[in-house]
Amino acid sequence: MTLAYVTHPMMAHEVGSGVDLYERHEVVRDLYRQVTDWTGIDVERLLREGPEAELAAVAPVCQALLSLAVHDVLASLGIRPQVLAGMSLGNVVGACMAGAIDRRELFVYLAETSAPQQMLPRVPGREAFPDGDGRGGEASTVIMLAIPFDRDPAEYALEAGGGALHLVSDMGPADPGLTLRRVCFGGLRSDVDKYLAQLPQDQQPFAVTDVPLTPHSPLRQAYVDEVIDPLLAGMTFSDPERPVVSCLDRTTLTTGEEVRTLLRENHLRAASLPLISDGLERHGVSAYFVVGPSIAGRYAKQHTESKKAGEIPMIPVENLEQLQAAIEALYELNVDLGVAA
Numbered sequence: 001m002t003l004a005y006v007t008h009p010m011m012a013h014e015v016g017s018g019v020d021l022y023e024r025h026e027v028v029r030d031l032y033r034q035v036t037d038w039t040g041i042d043v044e045r046l047l048r049e050g051p052e053a054e055l056a057a058v059a060p061v062c063q064a065l066l067s068l069a070v071h072d073v074l075a076s077l078g079i080r081p082q083v084l085a086g087m088s089l090g091n092v093v094g095a096c097m098a099g100a101i102d103r104r105e106l107f108v109y110l111a112e113t114s115a116p117q118q119m120l121p122r123v124p125g126r127e128a129f130p131d132g133d134g135r136g137g138e139a140s141t142v143i144m145l146a147i148p149f150d151r152d153p154a155e156y157a158l159e160a161g162g163g164a165l166h167l168v169s170d171m172g173p174a175d176p177g178l179t180l181r182r183v184c185f186g187g188l189r190s191d192v193d194k195y196l197a198q199l200p201q202d203q204q205p206f207a208v209t210d211v212p213l214t215p216h217s218p219l220r221q222a223y224v225d226e227v228i229d230p231l232l233a234g235m236t237f238s239d240p241e242r243p244v245v246s247c248l249d250r251t252t253l254t255t256g257e258e259v260r261t262l263l264r265e266n267h268l269r270a271a272s273l274p275l276i277s278d279g280l281e282r283h284g285v286s287a288y289f290v291v292g293p294s295i296a297g298r299y300a301k302q303h304t305e306s307k308k309a310g311e312i313p314m315i316p317v318e319n320l321e322q323l324q325a326a327i328e329a330l331y332e333l334n335v336d337l338g339v340a341a
Helices: 019-024 026-039 052-076 089-097 103-113 153-160 189-197 218-233 256-265 273-282 303-308 320-332
Strands: 002-007 083-086 140-148 166-173 180-188 207-211 285-291 314-317
Touching: 002 089, 002 273, 019 026, 019 052, 019 320, 026 052, 026 103, 052 089, 052 103, 052 285, 052 320, 083 089, 083 273, 083 285, 089 103, 089 256, 103 218, 140 153, 140 189, 153 166, 153 180, 166 273, 180 189, 180 218, 218 256, 273 285, 285 320, 314 320
Parallel strands: 002 083, 002 285, 285 314
Antiparallel strands: 140 180, 140 207, 166 180
């Protein structure tokens, strides 16, 4: 049976995440110390201990670190995946797990690019970020809502927003009957507010989040040209040792150059959970671990329920308790650890 790791950390890392693994496993403490040396971020902040406002700026570093820490604990037990995938930042972390990105280079990259990634709940009075999309630093906004399932989400966003809204992520079905699709749209705050003002009350978004730069959209083009491209030019990329499923299109990354392109295009194009699911099926995955922090992982079905429903079992691994349960699940699902290793 084929085991995959899926990393999906976006907006899921809580204060104190990773402390139990850090206290129990030397391999985790070693990794945290390395990342402190590479980035200058102290261990307390990496463990998400401190005021939330200060932690938001380093969230991508913390999320990637916890995912790799879980990976290393599993590897120390002889458990490794045959396929890797991830959503947004998780796709990049998956490529690192596959050996395509040097860990030091990844964390230096994340430390230097974290500020535009921070996503904060909207509060009254905050109309701008220091590094906005333009228009004098106007903040961007990302909203999560449900749209008709049979509509193309990218086309729906552009049509609904008069060309000012962009699909940020497609989260797949929002209901068992496949009538609604859960998506994230983004744009400049004034444009998003104009769209929200004309929505009926029963169609209002589940969440409204402010962000300096709209993720996964062409609104980041200038930022990519001026900041990301010079950083990528100084990084080394290797061919992945294991296949990496893309969240941006229906491809599997097999070369270092494809991974380099992923890091660039990840800022400009929408991420898609359905594309990940398609990729896992394409590679014959029998079960997958959601490695590290994940909202999806916290609400996962029991793997036995997923198997009965004909779905690929999803097993969250974020803390010590889940780690033990995941190991037990491998045996219950007859995953051959000799092959996985």
